[in-house]
Amino acid sequence: MASSKTKPNQTVEYRVCGMDCAEEVALIRRRLAAAPGIEDLRFDVVQGKLTAAFDPQTLTSERIAEEVSSLGLECRPWEEPPREAPFLERRGRDLLTALSGLSLALGFAVQVLESGDWLAAIAHHGHSESALAMACLLTAIVSGAVLVVPKGVKSLAGLRPDMNALVLVSLIGAAWLNEWAEAATLAFLFSFAGRLESWSMARARRELGGLMAVAPQQASVVHGDHEHRVPAVSVAVGSLVRVRPGEHVPCDG
Known part of the structure; x- marks a missing residue:
């Protein structure tokens, strides 16, 4: 009996310059919702980030960027750290x-x-x-x-x-x-x-960047009667994290 395999969706992150409030989010969502192949859209207004999950057999990442740019917003692939703009x-x-x-x-x-x-x-x-x-x-x-x-x-x-x-x-x-x-x-x-609006959002982004800069890179995850030091980004949802006096909290929950 032949088995069919579904090709997994592709996820791409973009930096959208000018996405400073819910108005731009609604505008982008309406435009991309009409595009075939879009599976999920996530927005981070503070960082100006758009995360799009789509079917690569129907849609391309370049096409998504073009659709967003057609709204008068600059859309480019996400970069860490962001490039220095002219x-x-x-x-x-x-x-x-x-x-x-x-x-x-x-x-x-x-x-x-x-x-x-x-x-x-x-x-x-x-x-x-x-x-x-x-x-x-x-x-x-x-x-x-x-x-x-x-x-x-x-x-x-x-x-x-x-x-x-x-x-x-x-x-x-x-x-x-x-x-x-x-x-x-x-x-x-x-x-x-x-x-x-843009200045206030830029200030929030700088403050968030400052918080991320001092965030711990390691977390103490408790397993029964012992604990392991693991990268903070790999802490799974539902894990028990131990934070000792004087330490920064490595993740939210």
Whole structure:
């Protein structure tokens, strides 16, 4: 009688730059759930890690990375330690946010100088933007929304509106009403909020890395009336681990 063998699933880990909250997790999950061959998805937002189990006869690891990258997120194979990213890759979004904020401030300053009244500049009463103010505001809009617009377009095209789509629609509405200052303010604030989220997540990752650096590499596993020193990563679920006074806890449970 012939026996059939099922080829085991393949598991691959990816580093996803820009996966900082549950919104990106839900976006990735929806995209990959529709891909044939996906068996399981696990997310570690703190480390920016995606673990995918899939059928290698139906899907490839490169295809998974392409699907995630199509959402506007950078996806590459997991590396330990992570590679040193180029300066623009590490600070590009910070520079865009700073440019947006600076351009918005300059645009507002130009409006105040031209109107002679900062209240009138805020309310836009009795004047329209000059060419210089308009250039500053457009720069603020473009630099603040350049990363949001592609995500918003893909969200609307997929009939799955999210926060990026809401911001995109708001920007279009403000531009339609000639409220360029409001559009610039929205673009900057949303970009700045995204940077705050990324900065807080980066801090959490650094703190987690510091904890992992001091974590013991060995654990004392109790077997009956004796114990063995084994690598901490090999401790099985349900094992009894002995931690003496002054020692760090080698694993959680």
